[in-house]
Amino acid sequence: MKDNLVTIHMCDDDPDDQLLVSDALLEARLGNPIDFTQNGLELLQYLRREGEFSHLEGQPLPGLILLDLNMPVMDGREVLKELKNDEVFKSIPIVVLTTSKAEEDIAKSYNMGVNSFIIKPISFDSLVEMVKSMTNYWFHIVSLPNSSQ
16 A cells, blocks of 8 residues: 555544644655545444445555544544454554543543554644644554554
């Protein structure tokens, strides 16, 4: 699998944050496709290729998940627990990308198996730099197992 074809998936209920990350990927001149879901339940359906995501059956899983903590229906904490206890999904790197600075959220996220915890940058330029660094790290520096499906 070529690095620039690895899909990033963002689970965040804020359309403005989705747009900003998408724009930051473009600004950083990164060719990675990005998919979005609005809550943890949708993320599980997306990964399992169920319901409205059934057309993705047979497609590779995302190489990185950006996960917000505070969302309706099923929040980031709940879906993180599900993903890290699932043999198929537990090896997908998950980066919590949130506005929360709460020490409890940081500690709990790492205890639940999150790979990184990033507080959403305030400026667009900082977001672009964060996206560049994050994708460079996860897609070029570290070695990850091949995704199945």
